[in-house]
Amino acid sequence: MSNKVGIPGRKQRGNGQGSFRKLPDGSYEVTITTEYYWDPYGKERRHVKRKRTGSTDIRDAEKTVYNLWAEYDNQRRGGLPRSATLAQVYAAWEDWYSPDVDDSTMTCYKAAYKHVKHLENYKMADISITDWQTALDKCPAGKRTRQNLKCLIGLLYKYAIPRDLLGGKKDNLGPFLKVRYKKGEENIPRQSLTDDEIALLWETANAGDEDAQDVICLIYLGGRPSEFLDLRIENLSREEHYVIGGSKTDAGRDRIITISPKIWPWIEARAGERTEGYIFCHRDSQYFRQRYTLKRWTDARFYPALERAGISNPLVAAGGGTIRHRITPHSCRHTFARLAGRVNAPTENISLLLGHSQTDMSRAYMDLTLAERRRITDQL
Numbered sequence: 001m002s003n004k005v006g007i008p009g010r011k012q013r014g015n016g017q018g019s020f021r022k023l024p025d026g027s028y029e030v031t032i033t034t035e036y037y038w039d040p041y042g043k044e045r046r047h048v049k050r051k052r053t054g055s056t057d058i059r060d061a062e063k064t065v066y067n068l069w070a071e072y073d074n075q076r077r078g079g080l081p082r083s084a085t086l087a088q089v090y091a092a093w094e095d096w097y098s099p100d101v102d103d104s105t106m107t108c109y110k111a112a113y114k115h116v117k118h119l120e121n122y123k124m125a126d127i128s129i130t131d132w133q134t135a136l137d138k139c140p141a142g143k144r145t146r147q148n149l150k151c152l153i154g155l156l157y158k159y160a161i162p163r164d165l166l167g168g169k170k171d172n173l174g175p176f177l178k179v180r181y182k183k184g185e186e187n188i189p190r191q192s193l194t195d196d197e198i199a200l201l202w203e204t205a206n207a208g209d210e211d212a213q214d215v216i217c218l219i220y221l222g223g224r225p226s227e228f229l230d231l232r233i234e235n236l237s238r239e240e241h242y243v244i245g246g247s248k249t250d251a252g253r254d255r256i257i258t259i260s261p262k263i264w265p266w267i268e269a270r271a272g273e274r275t276e277g278y279i280f281c282h283r284d285s286q287y288f289r290q291r292y293t294l295k296r297w298t299d300a301r302f303y304p305a306l307e308r309a310g311i312s313n314p315l316v317a318a319g320g321g322t323i324r325h326r327i328t329p330h331s332c333r334h335t336f337a338r339l340a341g342r343v344n345a346p347t348e349n350i351s352l353l354l355g356h357s358q359t360d361m362s363r364a365y366m367d368l369t370l371a372e373r374r375r376i377t378d379q380l
Contacts, residue, residue, distance in 0.1 A: 002167070018065040020053075028053045028061035032068055033170070047077035082146075083167040084160070086127060087120035093159040102226045104294060112149035115139040124156070125166040129173045136177055146179045153177060191326055192334035194338075199310045204309040205266075213266045214280055218329065220260045220380055222336035225329035229292050231257075231279045233271045243279070260375040260380055294329070302329050343379045 003258035018032035030051045039045050051068055053060045078092050090113060096105050116135045119127055132153055139146050154174025160166050193201070197221070205212040219226050227246050241264050246255040259267055270279050280297075283287045292301075306313050306327060313327045 005158070018063050018068060020061040023052070028055065028058065028064070029066040030061060030068055032065070034072060056057045057145045070272055078163065080163075080165055082164060083123040083125050084165040084292075085121055086116065086124045086156075089124050089160050089165055090120070092165075093156055096159065097155065102230060104226045108145075108148045109152045111141070112145050112152050115141065115145070115149055116153075123167070125169050131174055132173060137180060137311055143179065143181065150174060150177045150179050152264060164279055183330060192331055192338045193311075193327060197309075197327075198335070199312055200309040204305070209308060210283075210306065211301045212309055213263075215302060215305050215332065217280070217367075218268060218332040219335045219339075220263045220377065221257055222333060222340070222377075223257060224333060225294055225298075228329075229278070229297060232277065233274050233277050233279055236267070236271055236279065238268070238271075256373060258377045260377045271301055277362040298329055340376060343376050 018030060020028045020030045030053065032049050033046045034049050037045055037047070049072065051064060053064045055061070080092060084092075094106070094109075115138075116132075119131060119135065122131075127349065136146055136149060139149060151174070154172060157166075157174050159171035161170055161172060170205055198216075201212050201216055203214050218225065221228060221231075223231075223246060231243055231245045237243070241259045241261070242257065243257050244254055245257050246353050267279065270281075277289055278291050280292070282292060303313065303325070311327070313325050315323050316326050
């Protein structure tokens with residue numbers, strides 16, 4: 001017999017906060033639900049935690065179920081209070097989220113968080129959409145930082161809601177925020193390399209310029225620059241000519257990246273006889289085979305390679321007071337997309353190669369085989 005009624009004179013437990021039943025020997029067994037899930041047959045199941053009191057006193061049963069639930073609830077919330085402050089939620093989220101993304105992504109989120117630090121001592125449950133929107137509108141940083149801030153706010157809610165850190169509130173306010181353009185902040189897209197510029201790179205690369213070879217590899221692999229520098233030999237298939245890599249989104253993380261035969265000899269040469277380590281690593285003696293930071297690789301390898309190839313790359317205004325080179329490492333990703341657009345393949349397939357997010361349903365119907373991936377990359 002299940003008993004959910006509290007002891008007279010004591011506050012009754014809420015729904016989902018455990019129950020107890022009397023056993024044949026007169027003692028009680030306490031049960032709390034720790035997780036609901038769906039089995040392979042579509043039936044809802046639950047994981048439970050049980051504990052016997054060893055006592056025939058119903059008051060001991062009531063006390064045990066309360067303590068067991070309180071212990072689980074505290075563990076579920078990571079030791080944080082039910083109405084945690086923004087600072088507490090952000091610190092817990094950062095510890096949980098950062099191991100699964102690259103350092104550059106977390107650096108962007110940390111820079112964005114600085115613009116809501118004036119709210120960090122407020123309970124996150126009490127921060128209104130007006131508070132968030134005002135912080136976004138008053139943020140003096142560029143549009144990209146404000147976009148990162150909106151994304152960060154949404155991620156904080158996604159972390160806090162299932163852990164019951166918002167005092168019972170379940171609304172994610174992130175999607176309702178708007179990043180507004182400021183004066184002179186037109187959306188100027190990054191420029192891809194032209195066919196003539198690619199030809200200049202090939203000429204320099206075929207003459208033995210390893211930096212130009214790396215730039216071409218970045219183009220033909222199609223990944224984000226940070227993903228390119230993260231590629232490891234352990235994830236390289238020398239037989240099938242692909243590498244597992246990617247980050248940032250669920251669609252982009254740990255995806256199969258097929259390697260065009262045009263660049264495979266250079267990939268193979270960089271891996272050599274090694275069985276581990278970064279593929280595109282430091283060649284300098286001081287940092288030999290260590291991972292490049294993106295800024296270091298860009299300044300020491302990327303821009304010099306363009307210069308030696310005779311590619312003009314002046315500084316240009318990118319809107320909102322931002323100044324950058326006409327061609328940046330991210331331009332190689334745009335170049336891959338442009339080249340892939342010439343291949344007779346569905347746009348959705350190209351999007352998956354780039355690691356762009358798709359809905360769960362569309363991804364289920366668009367999962368690419370290795371042969372389909374290779375057919376696209378081999379035609380670039």
